[in-house]
Amino acid sequence: MIKVRFWGVRGGMPAPGPDTVKVGGNTSCVEVRTGDNQIIILDAGTGIRPLGGKIVQEFSGRIVATLLISHTHWDHIQGFPFFAMNYRRHNRVVIVGQKKLGQRLESVMAGQISNPYLPFNYGELEADLITKEVRDKETFVIGEHTLVTARSGFHPGGVFIYRIEHHGNSVVYASDVGHPIGNFDERVLELAHNCDVLIHDAQFSDKDKMLHPDWGHSTWKEAAQVGKEANAGAVVLFHHSPWAADDFLFDVVERQAQEINLNAVLGYEGMEITVG
Amino acid sequence: MPSPGINTVRAGGNTPCVEVRTGDEQLIILDAGTGIRQLGDTVMQQSSGRIVATLLISHTHWDHIQGLPFFGVTRRRHNRVVIIGEKKVGQRLEKVLAGQVSEPYLPFGYGELEADLIAKEIHDNEMLIVGENTLVTARNGYHPGGVLIYRIEYHGRSIVYATDVGHPIGSFDERVLELAHNCDVLIHDAQFSDREKMLHPDWGHSTWKEAAQVGKEVGAGTLVLFHHSTWATDEFLFNVVEKEAQEVNPNAVLGYEGLEIVVN
Numbered sequence: 001m002i003k004v005r006f007w008g009v010r011g012g013m014p015a016p017g018p019d020t021v022k023v024g025g026n027t028s029c030v031e032v033r034t035g036d037n038q039i040i041i042l043d044a045g046t047g048i049r050p051l052g053g054k055i056v057q058e059f060s061g062r063i064v065a066t067l068l069i070s071h072t073h074w075d076h077i078q079g080f081p082f083f084a085m086n087y088r089r090h091n092r093v094v095i096v097g098q099k100k101l102g103q104r105l106e107s108v109m110a111g112q113i114s115n116p117y118l119p120f121n122y123g124e125l126e127a128d129l130i131t132k133e134v135r136d137k138e139t140f141v142i143g144e145h146t147l148v149t150a151r152s153g154f155h156p157g158g159v160f161i162y163r164i165e166h167h168g169n170s171v172v173y174a175s176d177v178g179h180p181i182g183n184f185d186e187r188v189l190e191l192a193h194n195c196d197v198l199i200h201d202a203q204f205s206d207k208d209k210m211l212h213p214d215w216g217h218s219t220w221k222e223a224a225q226v227g228k229e230a231n232a233g234a235v236v237l238f239h240h241s242p243w244a245a246d247d248f249l250f251d252v253v254e255r256q257a258q259e260i261n262l263n264a265v266l267g268y269e270g271m272e273i274t275v276g
Numbered sequence: 277m278p279s280p281g282i283n284t285v286r287a288g289g290n291t292p293c294v295e296v297r298t299g300d301e302q303l304i305i306l307d308a309g310t311g312i313r314q315l316g317d318t319v320m321q322q323s324s325g326r327i328v329a330t331l332l333i334s335h336t337h338w339d340h341i342q343g344l345p346f347f348g349v350t351r352r353r354h355n356r357v358v359i360i361g362e363k364k365v366g367q368r369l370e371k372v373l374a375g376q377v378s379e380p381y382l383p384f385g386y387g388e389l390e391a392d393l394i395a396k397e398i399h400d401n402e403m404l405i406v407g408e409n410t411l412v413t414a415r416n417g418y419h420p421g422g423v424l425i426y427r428i429e430y431h432g433r434s435i436v437y438a439t440d441v442g443h444p445i446g447s448f449d450e451r452v453l454e455l456a457h458n459c460d461v462l463i464h465d466a467q468f469s470d471r472e473k474m475l476h477p478d479w480g481h482s483t484w485k486e487a488a489q490v491g492k493e494v495g496a497g498t499l500v501l502f503h504h505s506t507w508a509t510d511e512f513l514f515n516v517v518e519k520e521a522q523e524v525n526p527n528a529v530l531g532y533e534g535l536e537i538v539v540n
Contacts, residue, residue, distance in 0.1 A: 012346070013310060013313055013343070013346050014278035014280055014289070014290075014310055015280060016278055016279065016280035016281070016284060016285075016288060016289025016290050016310070017280070017285065017288070017289070017290075017533075018285040020280060021280075021281065021282040021285060024280060024281075025278070025280025025281070025289065026278075026280055046277060046278055046280075049277060049506070071380075072380040072381060073380070073381060073382055073383065074342075074345075074376070074381050074382060077381075078338075078342070079277070081338075082277050100380075103380060108380055108381075111375075112338070112381075115421055116335070116336040116337070116364075116367060116372055116421055117336060117337060117338050117341075117372075117375075117376075118337060118338060119337065119420040119421055119479075119480075155383075156383035157379055157380055157383055215383070216383075242313065242346075
Protein backbone atom coordinates (compact mmCIF):
# COMPACT_ATOMS: atom_id res chain seq x y z
CA MET A 1 0.00 0.00 0.00
CA ILE A 2 1.14 3.54 -0.76
CA LYS A 3 -0.58 6.67 0.57
CA VAL A 4 0.02 9.98 -1.14
CA ARG A 5 -0.92 13.34 0.30
CA PHE A 6 -0.43 16.72 -1.36
CA TRP A 7 0.91 19.59 0.78
CA GLY A 8 1.92 22.01 -1.97
CA VAL A 9 0.91 21.93 -5.63
CA ARG A 10 2.01 25.34 -6.81
CA GLY A 11 4.93 26.19 -9.04
CA GLY A 12 7.01 29.33 -9.32
CA MET A 13 6.03 31.12 -6.15
CA PRO A 14 3.70 30.58 -3.22
CA ALA A 15 0.33 32.10 -4.00
CA PRO A 16 -1.70 32.94 -0.91
CA GLY A 17 -5.08 34.60 -1.28
CA PRO A 18 -8.81 34.01 -1.26
CA ASP A 19 -8.74 32.79 -4.89
CA THR A 20 -6.42 29.93 -4.14
CA VAL A 21 -7.73 28.46 -0.90
CA LYS A 22 -9.24 25.41 -2.51
CA VAL A 23 -6.29 24.28 -4.59
CA GLY A 24 -3.81 25.83 -2.21
CA GLY A 25 -0.97 28.33 -2.51
CA ASN A 26 1.97 26.36 -1.17
CA THR A 27 4.76 25.35 -3.52
CA SER A 28 5.62 21.75 -4.35
CA CYS A 29 5.59 19.14 -1.63
CA VAL A 30 4.06 15.66 -1.71
CA GLU A 31 4.08 13.17 1.15
CA VAL A 32 4.31 9.46 0.39
CA ARG A 33 3.84 6.77 3.05
CA THR A 34 4.43 3.14 2.31
CA GLY A 35 2.70 0.19 3.91
CA ASP A 36 5.83 -0.44 5.99
CA ASN A 37 5.73 3.12 7.37
CA GLN A 38 8.52 4.71 5.39
CA ILE A 39 8.17 8.48 5.04
CA ILE A 40 9.16 9.78 1.63
CA ILE A 41 8.76 13.43 0.75
CA LEU A 42 8.84 14.70 -2.81
CA ASP A 43 10.33 18.20 -2.91
CA ALA A 44 10.59 20.82 -0.19
CA GLY A 45 8.47 23.74 -1.35
CA THR A 46 6.59 25.76 1.25
CA GLY A 47 4.16 22.87 1.75
CA ILE A 48 6.85 21.09 3.71
CA ARG A 49 6.30 23.47 6.60
CA PRO A 50 2.81 22.25 7.54
CA LEU A 51 3.85 18.68 6.64
CA GLY A 52 6.76 18.88 9.06
CA GLY A 53 4.45 20.20 11.76
CA LYS A 54 2.22 17.19 11.30
CA ILE A 55 5.06 14.67 11.28
CA VAL A 56 6.64 15.87 14.51
CA GLN A 57 3.28 15.76 16.20
CA GLU A 58 2.64 12.24 14.98
CA PHE A 59 5.87 10.77 16.34
CA SER A 60 7.53 11.48 19.64
CA GLY A 61 10.65 9.44 19.11
CA ARG A 62 13.25 9.39 16.39
CA ILE A 63 11.88 10.04 12.92
CA VAL A 64 13.53 9.11 9.67
CA ALA A 65 12.46 10.51 6.33
CA THR A 66 13.75 10.51 2.78
CA LEU A 67 13.44 13.75 0.87
CA LEU A 68 13.60 13.38 -2.90
CA ILE A 69 14.49 16.64 -4.61
CA SER A 70 13.50 16.98 -8.26
CA HIS A 71 15.70 20.03 -8.75
CA THR A 72 16.94 23.01 -6.79
CA HIS A 73 14.77 25.80 -8.13
CA TRP A 74 13.35 27.81 -5.22
CA ASP A 75 9.82 26.51 -5.44
CA HIS A 76 11.16 23.02 -4.73
CA ILE A 77 13.54 23.74 -1.84
CA GLN A 78 12.42 26.99 -0.19
CA GLY A 79 10.52 25.27 2.58
CA PHE A 80 13.49 23.28 3.80
CA PRO A 81 14.75 25.76 6.45
CA PHE A 82 11.29 25.61 8.01
CA PHE A 83 10.91 21.84 8.02
CA ALA A 84 10.25 20.89 11.64
CA MET A 85 12.01 17.53 11.43
CA ASN A 86 15.33 19.36 11.05
CA TYR A 87 15.09 20.76 14.53
CA ARG A 88 14.91 17.64 16.62
CA ARG A 89 18.07 15.88 17.58
CA HIS A 90 18.31 12.27 16.36
CA ASN A 91 15.85 12.76 13.56
CA ARG A 92 17.34 11.79 10.25
CA VAL A 93 16.57 13.27 6.86
CA VAL A 94 18.18 11.69 3.83
CA ILE A 95 18.12 14.26 1.04
CA VAL A 96 18.38 12.76 -2.43
CA GLY A 97 19.06 14.78 -5.54
CA GLN A 98 20.90 14.81 -8.80
CA LYS A 99 24.65 14.46 -8.88
CA LYS A 100 26.04 17.44 -10.78
CA LEU A 101 29.59 18.23 -11.63
CA GLY A 102 30.90 21.12 -9.59
CA GLN A 103 27.75 21.46 -7.54
CA ARG A 104 27.32 19.67 -4.26
CA LEU A 105 23.67 19.14 -3.44
CA GLU A 106 24.35 19.88 0.21
CA SER A 107 25.97 23.23 -0.66
CA VAL A 108 23.00 24.26 -2.70
CA MET A 109 20.51 23.31 0.03
CA ALA A 110 22.66 24.87 2.73
CA GLY A 111 23.25 28.02 0.68
CA GLN A 112 19.81 29.29 1.57
CA ILE A 113 20.31 28.59 5.25
CA SER A 114 22.93 31.10 6.20
CA ASN A 115 23.63 34.73 6.83
CA PRO A 116 22.48 37.10 5.42
CA TYR A 117 19.37 35.24 4.31
CA LEU A 118 18.43 33.72 7.66
CA PRO A 119 19.56 34.25 11.23
CA PHE A 120 20.78 30.67 11.54
CA ASN A 121 22.95 28.25 9.60
CA TYR A 122 22.54 24.84 8.05
CA GLY A 123 25.15 23.53 10.45
CA GLU A 124 22.99 24.49 13.41
CA LEU A 125 20.10 22.25 12.42
CA GLU A 126 19.84 19.54 15.07
CA ALA A 127 18.85 16.51 13.01
CA ASP A 128 21.19 14.31 10.99
CA LEU A 129 20.97 15.61 7.45
CA ILE A 130 22.51 13.29 4.93
CA THR A 131 22.70 14.16 1.28
CA LYS A 132 22.83 11.47 -1.32
CA GLU A 133 23.59 12.42 -4.90
CA VAL A 134 22.32 10.03 -7.53
CA ARG A 135 22.67 9.72 -11.27
CA ASP A 136 20.25 9.26 -14.12
CA LYS A 137 18.77 5.72 -13.97
CA GLU A 138 20.10 5.02 -10.52
CA THR A 139 17.94 2.98 -8.18
CA PHE A 140 18.05 2.72 -4.42
CA VAL A 141 16.05 1.11 -1.66
CA ILE A 142 14.26 2.79 1.22
CA GLY A 143 13.65 0.61 4.23
CA GLU A 144 13.39 -2.96 3.03
CA HIS A 145 10.60 -2.92 0.51
CA THR A 146 10.58 0.35 -1.37
CA LEU A 147 12.49 0.88 -4.58
CA VAL A 148 13.13 4.34 -5.95
CA THR A 149 14.28 4.93 -9.52
CA ALA A 150 15.51 8.31 -10.72
CA ARG A 151 15.57 9.50 -14.32
CA SER A 152 16.47 12.80 -15.91
CA GLY A 153 13.74 14.81 -17.55
CA PHE A 154 13.83 17.99 -19.60
CA HIS A 155 13.99 21.24 -17.65
CA PRO A 156 16.47 24.16 -17.74
CA GLY A 157 19.24 23.19 -15.35
CA GLY A 158 18.04 19.61 -15.22
CA VAL A 159 15.34 17.77 -13.30
CA PHE A 160 14.86 14.35 -11.82
CA ILE A 161 11.69 12.37 -12.06
CA TYR A 162 11.19 9.62 -9.52
CA ARG A 163 9.34 6.31 -9.45
CA ILE A 164 8.54 4.86 -6.04
CA GLU A 165 7.61 1.20 -5.97
CA HIS A 166 6.35 -0.79 -3.02
CA HIS A 167 4.93 -4.31 -3.28
CA GLY A 168 3.74 -3.85 -6.83
CA ASN A 169 2.22 -0.40 -6.27
CA SER A 170 3.88 2.61 -7.82
CA VAL A 171 3.82 6.38 -7.78
CA VAL A 172 5.73 8.52 -10.29
CA TYR A 173 6.61 12.16 -9.66
CA ALA A 174 7.29 14.16 -12.82
CA SER A 175 7.16 17.81 -11.87
CA ASP A 176 8.86 20.47 -14.00
CA VAL A 177 9.21 18.39 -17.12
CA GLY A 178 8.75 19.56 -20.66
CA HIS A 179 8.11 17.48 -23.75
CA PRO A 180 9.18 18.17 -27.33
CA ILE A 181 6.40 19.61 -29.47
CA GLY A 182 4.14 16.90 -30.80
CA ASN A 183 5.93 14.11 -28.97
CA PHE A 184 6.66 12.77 -25.51
CA ASP A 185 9.96 12.36 -23.73
CA GLU A 186 10.70 8.62 -23.75
CA ARG A 187 12.31 8.79 -20.34
CA VAL A 188 9.04 9.97 -18.79
CA LEU A 189 6.99 7.38 -20.66
CA GLU A 190 9.33 4.59 -19.61
CA LEU A 191 9.52 5.57 -15.97
CA ALA A 192 5.78 6.09 -15.71
CA HIS A 193 4.81 2.96 -17.60
CA ASN A 194 1.82 1.25 -15.94
CA CYS A 195 2.23 3.18 -12.71
CA ASP A 196 -0.73 3.60 -10.37
CA VAL A 197 -0.35 7.35 -9.88
CA LEU A 198 1.48 9.76 -12.14
CA ILE A 199 1.99 13.23 -10.71
CA HIS A 200 2.81 15.39 -13.71
CA ASP A 201 3.63 19.02 -14.41
CA ALA A 202 0.57 20.77 -15.81
CA GLN A 203 1.52 24.40 -15.49
CA PHE A 204 1.10 25.59 -19.07
CA SER A 205 -1.75 26.50 -21.33
CA ASP A 206 -1.30 25.69 -25.03
CA LYS A 207 -0.33 29.33 -25.55
CA ASP A 208 2.31 29.25 -22.80
CA LYS A 209 3.83 26.18 -24.40
CA MET A 210 3.91 27.89 -27.78
CA LEU A 211 5.60 30.96 -26.35
CA HIS A 212 8.04 29.06 -24.15
CA PRO A 213 8.64 25.59 -25.58
CA ASP A 214 11.98 25.32 -23.84
CA TRP A 215 10.98 26.32 -20.34
CA GLY A 216 10.57 22.73 -19.25
CA HIS A 217 6.90 22.68 -18.34
CA SER A 218 3.97 20.80 -19.81
CA THR A 219 0.45 21.78 -20.68
CA TRP A 220 -2.34 20.16 -18.70
CA LYS A 221 -3.46 18.49 -21.90
CA GLU A 222 0.01 17.03 -22.42
CA ALA A 223 -0.02 15.79 -18.83
CA ALA A 224 -3.33 14.06 -19.43
CA GLN A 225 -1.99 12.55 -22.62
CA VAL A 226 1.20 11.29 -21.02
CA GLY A 227 -0.93 9.61 -18.36
CA LYS A 228 -2.84 7.85 -21.12
CA GLU A 229 0.27 6.84 -23.07
CA ALA A 230 1.95 5.50 -19.96
CA ASN A 231 -1.24 3.77 -18.88
CA ALA A 232 -1.19 5.40 -15.48
CA GLY A 233 -4.02 4.56 -13.10
CA ALA A 234 -4.44 8.25 -12.33
CA VAL A 235 -2.74 11.43 -13.54
CA VAL A 236 -2.53 14.21 -11.02
CA LEU A 237 -2.20 17.65 -12.60
CA PHE A 238 0.52 19.39 -10.65
CA HIS A 239 2.66 22.54 -10.38
CA HIS A 240 -0.02 25.11 -11.10
CA SER A 241 0.91 28.62 -12.07
CA PRO A 242 0.77 31.12 -9.17
CA TRP A 243 -1.63 33.17 -11.32
CA ALA A 244 -4.14 30.36 -11.75
CA ALA A 245 -7.18 30.82 -9.51
CA ASP A 246 -9.25 27.96 -8.09
CA ASP A 247 -12.10 28.51 -10.51
CA PHE A 248 -9.82 28.39 -13.49
CA LEU A 249 -8.09 25.28 -12.27
CA PHE A 250 -11.25 23.32 -11.55
CA ASP A 251 -13.44 24.63 -14.37
CA VAL A 252 -10.94 24.84 -17.19
CA VAL A 253 -7.73 22.94 -16.45
CA GLU A 254 -9.22 19.84 -14.86
CA ARG A 255 -12.09 19.73 -17.29
CA GLN A 256 -9.95 20.03 -20.41
CA ALA A 257 -7.59 17.38 -19.10
CA GLN A 258 -10.46 15.01 -18.34
CA GLU A 259 -11.74 15.39 -21.87
CA ILE A 260 -8.51 13.74 -22.96
CA ASN A 261 -8.08 11.33 -20.08
CA LEU A 262 -10.85 10.42 -17.68
CA ASN A 263 -8.27 9.46 -15.08
CA ALA A 264 -6.87 12.98 -14.89
CA VAL A 265 -7.52 14.85 -11.66
CA LEU A 266 -6.44 18.28 -10.43
CA GLY A 267 -3.92 18.11 -7.62
CA TYR A 268 -4.85 20.26 -4.63
CA GLU A 269 -3.61 20.73 -1.09
CA GLY A 270 -5.02 18.13 1.23
CA MET A 271 -5.79 15.66 -1.55
CA GLU A 272 -5.07 12.08 -0.55
CA ILE A 273 -4.73 9.05 -2.78
CA THR A 274 -4.30 5.52 -1.49
CA VAL A 275 -2.98 2.79 -3.74
CA GLY A 276 -3.27 -0.88 -2.86
CA MET B 277 7.42 32.32 5.45
CA PRO B 278 4.43 32.83 3.19
CA SER B 279 1.40 31.21 4.75
CA PRO B 280 -1.32 30.49 2.21
CA GLY B 281 -4.54 28.91 3.42
CA ILE B 282 -8.11 29.48 4.27
CA ASN B 283 -7.26 30.71 7.77
CA THR B 284 -5.18 33.59 6.51
CA VAL B 285 -7.22 35.02 3.64
CA ARG B 286 -8.25 38.13 5.56
CA ALA B 287 -4.93 39.22 6.94
CA GLY B 288 -3.15 37.62 4.00
CA GLY B 289 -0.34 35.08 3.65
CA ASN B 290 2.20 37.01 1.64
CA THR B 291 5.49 38.10 3.18
CA PRO B 292 6.29 41.82 3.68
CA CYS B 293 5.71 44.32 0.95
CA VAL B 294 4.22 47.78 1.39
CA GLU B 295 3.47 50.22 -1.41
CA VAL B 296 3.86 53.94 -0.78
CA ARG B 297 2.75 56.57 -3.31
CA THR B 298 3.46 60.22 -2.78
CA GLY B 299 1.41 63.14 -4.04
CA ASP B 300 3.99 63.74 -6.75
CA GLU B 301 3.60 60.19 -8.03
CA GLN B 302 6.76 58.67 -6.65
CA LEU B 303 6.50 54.93 -6.13
CA ILE B 304 8.31 53.66 -3.07
CA ILE B 305 8.16 50.02 -2.07
CA LEU B 306 9.07 48.79 1.39
CA ASP B 307 10.60 45.30 1.19
CA ALA B 308 10.26 42.63 -1.49
CA GLY B 309 8.49 39.74 0.16
CA THR B 310 6.08 37.62 -1.90
CA GLY B 311 3.54 40.47 -1.86
CA ILE B 312 5.67 42.25 -4.45
CA ARG B 313 4.55 39.84 -7.16
CA GLN B 314 0.97 41.09 -7.14
CA LEU B 315 2.10 44.68 -6.58
CA GLY B 316 4.30 44.40 -9.66
CA ASP B 317 1.43 43.01 -11.74
CA THR B 318 -0.76 45.94 -10.69
CA VAL B 319 1.91 48.54 -11.37
CA MET B 320 2.63 47.08 -14.81
CA GLN B 321 -1.05 47.07 -15.70
CA GLN B 322 -1.51 50.66 -14.64
CA SER B 323 1.35 51.99 -16.70
CA SER B 324 2.48 51.03 -20.16
CA GLY B 325 5.34 53.48 -20.14
CA ARG B 326 8.55 53.67 -18.17
CA ILE B 327 8.20 52.89 -14.51
CA VAL B 328 10.60 54.12 -11.86
CA ALA B 329 10.43 52.74 -8.37
CA THR B 330 12.51 52.94 -5.22
CA LEU B 331 12.69 49.74 -3.25
CA LEU B 332 13.72 50.14 0.37
CA ILE B 333 15.02 46.90 1.87
CA SER B 334 14.90 46.59 5.65
CA HIS B 335 17.21 43.57 5.67
CA THR B 336 18.01 40.57 3.52
CA HIS B 337 16.28 37.77 5.38
CA TRP B 338 14.30 35.69 2.88
CA ASP B 339 10.89 36.92 3.82
CA HIS B 340 11.93 40.45 2.83
CA ILE B 341 13.58 39.73 -0.52
CA GLN B 342 12.13 36.47 -1.85
CA GLY B 343 9.62 38.18 -4.13
CA LEU B 344 12.20 40.09 -6.16
CA PRO B 345 12.67 37.48 -8.95
CA PHE B 346 8.93 37.66 -9.58
CA PHE B 347 8.58 41.44 -9.48
CA GLY B 348 7.21 42.27 -12.95
CA VAL B 349 8.72 45.76 -13.05
CA THR B 350 12.19 44.23 -13.38
CA ARG B 351 11.21 42.50 -16.62
CA ARG B 352 10.47 45.52 -18.75
CA ARG B 353 13.28 47.32 -20.49
CA HIS B 354 13.74 50.98 -19.48
CA ASN B 355 12.05 50.52 -16.16
CA ARG B 356 14.26 51.54 -13.26
CA VAL B 357 14.34 50.12 -9.78
CA VAL B 358 16.61 51.78 -7.27
CA ILE B 359 17.21 49.27 -4.49
CA ILE B 360 18.27 50.73 -1.18
CA GLY B 361 19.72 48.73 1.67
CA GLU B 362 22.26 48.79 4.39
CA LYS B 363 25.93 49.15 3.61
CA LYS B 364 27.76 46.25 5.20
CA VAL B 365 31.45 45.52 5.18
CA GLY B 366 32.22 42.55 2.96
CA GLN B 367 28.66 42.18 1.75
CA ARG B 368 27.47 43.93 -1.36
CA LEU B 369 23.72 44.45 -1.36
CA GLU B 370 23.49 43.70 -5.06
CA LYS B 371 25.38 40.46 -4.60
CA VAL B 372 23.06 39.30 -1.85
CA LEU B 373 19.95 40.06 -3.91
CA ALA B 374 21.44 38.60 -7.07
CA GLY B 375 22.48 35.49 -5.16
CA GLN B 376 18.91 34.29 -5.20
CA VAL B 377 18.35 35.14 -8.84
CA SER B 378 20.72 32.63 -10.34
CA GLU B 379 21.36 29.00 -11.16
CA PRO B 380 20.78 26.58 -9.59
CA TYR B 381 17.95 28.33 -7.77
CA LEU B 382 16.22 29.80 -10.81
CA PRO B 383 16.46 29.28 -14.56
CA PHE B 384 17.51 32.87 -15.12
CA GLY B 385 20.07 35.22 -13.69
CA TYR B 386 19.93 38.67 -12.13
CA GLY B 387 21.86 40.03 -15.10
CA GLU B 388 19.09 38.95 -17.47
CA LEU B 389 16.47 41.14 -15.85
CA GLU B 390 15.67 43.80 -18.43
CA ALA B 391 15.13 46.84 -16.25
CA ASP B 392 17.87 49.06 -14.84
CA LEU B 393 18.49 47.80 -11.33
CA ILE B 394 20.60 50.12 -9.26
CA ALA B 395 21.68 49.12 -5.78
CA LYS B 396 22.40 51.95 -3.37
CA GLU B 397 23.95 51.10 -0.02
CA ILE B 398 23.41 53.49 2.82
CA HIS B 399 24.49 53.92 6.42
CA ASP B 400 22.71 54.41 9.69
CA ASN B 401 21.38 57.99 9.82
CA GLU B 402 21.76 58.56 6.13
CA MET B 403 19.12 60.47 4.19
CA LEU B 404 18.18 60.43 0.54
CA ILE B 405 15.70 62.20 -1.68
CA VAL B 406 13.25 60.43 -3.93
CA GLY B 407 12.00 62.63 -6.77
CA GLU B 408 12.03 66.26 -5.70
CA ASN B 409 9.93 66.36 -2.59
CA THR B 410 10.33 63.14 -0.67
CA LEU B 411 12.92 62.66 2.04
CA VAL B 412 13.88 59.22 3.27
CA THR B 413 15.84 58.72 6.48
CA ALA B 414 17.32 55.37 7.49
CA ARG B 415 18.27 54.25 10.98
CA ASN B 416 19.52 50.97 12.40
CA GLY B 417 17.22 48.96 14.58
CA TYR B 418 17.85 45.84 16.61
CA HIS B 419 17.62 42.52 14.72
CA PRO B 420 20.07 39.62 14.32
CA GLY B 421 22.22 40.53 11.32
CA GLY B 422 20.98 44.12 11.40
CA VAL B 423 17.91 45.94 10.10
CA LEU B 424 17.17 49.40 8.72
CA ILE B 425 14.05 51.30 9.68
CA TYR B 426 12.89 54.01 7.29
CA ARG B 427 11.05 57.31 7.59
CA ILE B 428 9.46 58.68 4.44
CA GLU B 429 8.52 62.36 4.55
CA TYR B 430 6.58 64.29 1.94
CA HIS B 431 5.25 67.83 2.45
CA GLY B 432 4.98 67.45 6.20
CA ARG B 433 3.40 63.98 6.07
CA SER B 434 5.35 60.96 7.26
CA ILE B 435 5.34 57.17 7.28
CA VAL B 436 7.76 55.09 9.32
CA TYR B 437 8.49 51.45 8.55
CA ALA B 438 9.93 49.53 11.49
CA THR B 439 9.64 45.83 10.74
CA ASP B 440 11.78 43.17 12.38
CA VAL B 441 12.82 45.34 15.29
CA GLY B 442 13.19 44.26 18.87
CA HIS B 443 13.26 46.41 21.99
CA PRO B 444 15.12 45.80 25.23
CA ILE B 445 12.95 44.37 27.99
CA GLY B 446 11.08 47.13 29.78
CA SER B 447 12.27 49.97 27.56
CA PHE B 448 12.24 51.16 23.97
CA ASP B 449 15.02 51.53 21.44
CA GLU B 450 15.74 55.30 21.23
CA ARG B 451 16.51 55.03 17.53
CA VAL B 452 12.97 53.83 16.81
CA LEU B 453 11.43 56.44 19.08
CA GLU B 454 13.41 59.24 17.47
CA LEU B 455 12.76 58.18 13.90
CA ALA B 456 9.06 57.64 14.48
CA HIS B 457 8.48 60.81 16.51
CA ASN B 458 5.17 62.43 15.57
CA CYS B 459 4.82 60.45 12.35
CA ASP B 460 1.41 60.00 10.76
CA VAL B 461 1.69 56.24 10.25
CA LEU B 462 4.03 53.89 12.07
CA ILE B 463 4.23 50.36 10.63
CA HIS B 464 5.78 48.29 13.39
CA ASP B 465 6.77 44.67 13.95
CA ALA B 466 4.12 42.94 16.06
CA GLN B 467 5.03 39.30 15.59
CA PHE B 468 5.43 38.17 19.20
CA SER B 469 3.18 37.26 22.05
CA ASP B 470 4.44 38.22 25.55
CA ARG B 471 5.53 34.62 26.00
CA GLU B 472 7.53 34.51 22.79
CA LYS B 473 9.31 37.70 23.75
CA MET B 474 10.19 36.11 27.08
CA LEU B 475 11.54 32.98 25.38
CA HIS B 476 13.37 34.81 22.60
CA PRO B 477 14.27 38.30 23.78
CA ASP B 478 17.14 38.53 21.32
CA TRP B 479 15.34 37.46 18.16
CA GLY B 480 14.67 41.04 17.11
CA HIS B 481 10.88 41.09 17.09
CA SER B 482 8.36 42.97 19.15
CA THR B 483 5.13 42.02 20.85
CA TRP B 484 1.94 43.59 19.54
CA LYS B 485 1.56 45.33 22.87
CA GLU B 486 5.04 46.81 22.56
CA ALA B 487 4.20 47.97 19.04
CA ALA B 488 1.07 49.67 20.33
CA GLN B 489 3.06 51.28 23.13
CA VAL B 490 5.75 52.56 20.81
CA GLY B 491 3.04 54.12 18.69
CA LYS B 492 1.75 55.89 21.77
CA GLU B 493 5.19 57.04 22.95
CA VAL B 494 6.01 58.63 19.62
CA GLY B 495 2.61 60.17 19.08
CA ALA B 496 2.02 58.31 15.84
CA GLY B 497 -1.29 59.09 14.15
CA THR B 498 -1.87 55.41 13.31
CA LEU B 499 0.05 52.36 14.41
CA VAL B 500 -0.09 49.43 11.99
CA LEU B 501 0.64 46.02 13.49
CA PHE B 502 2.89 44.23 11.02
CA HIS B 503 4.95 41.08 10.33
CA HIS B 504 2.49 38.58 11.73
CA SER B 505 3.67 35.12 12.65
CA THR B 506 3.11 32.36 10.07
CA TRP B 507 1.05 30.42 12.58
CA ALA B 508 -1.32 33.28 13.42
CA THR B 509 -4.77 32.77 11.93
CA ASP B 510 -7.13 35.57 10.90
CA GLU B 511 -9.28 34.94 13.95
CA PHE B 512 -6.38 35.19 16.29
CA LEU B 513 -5.08 38.32 14.61
CA PHE B 514 -8.36 40.22 14.56
CA ASN B 515 -9.82 38.98 17.82
CA VAL B 516 -6.76 38.84 20.04
CA VAL B 517 -3.81 40.73 18.57
CA GLU B 518 -5.67 43.78 17.33
CA LYS B 519 -7.90 43.90 20.36
CA GLU B 520 -5.08 43.72 22.90
CA ALA B 521 -3.11 46.32 20.97
CA GLN B 522 -6.09 48.66 20.86
CA GLU B 523 -6.48 48.36 24.62
CA VAL B 524 -3.01 49.86 24.91
CA ASN B 525 -3.43 52.33 22.02
CA PRO B 526 -6.77 53.03 20.31
CA ASN B 527 -4.88 54.15 17.20
CA ALA B 528 -3.48 50.66 16.67
CA VAL B 529 -4.81 48.74 13.68
CA LEU B 530 -3.99 45.29 12.35
CA GLY B 531 -2.14 45.37 9.05
CA TYR B 532 -3.75 43.15 6.43
CA GLU B 533 -3.31 42.63 2.71
CA GLY B 534 -5.25 45.23 0.79
CA LEU B 535 -5.27 47.72 3.66
CA GLU B 536 -4.93 51.24 2.32
CA ILE B 537 -4.16 54.32 4.35
CA VAL B 538 -4.19 57.82 2.94
CA VAL B 539 -2.42 60.63 4.76
CA ASN B 540 -3.28 64.11 3.64
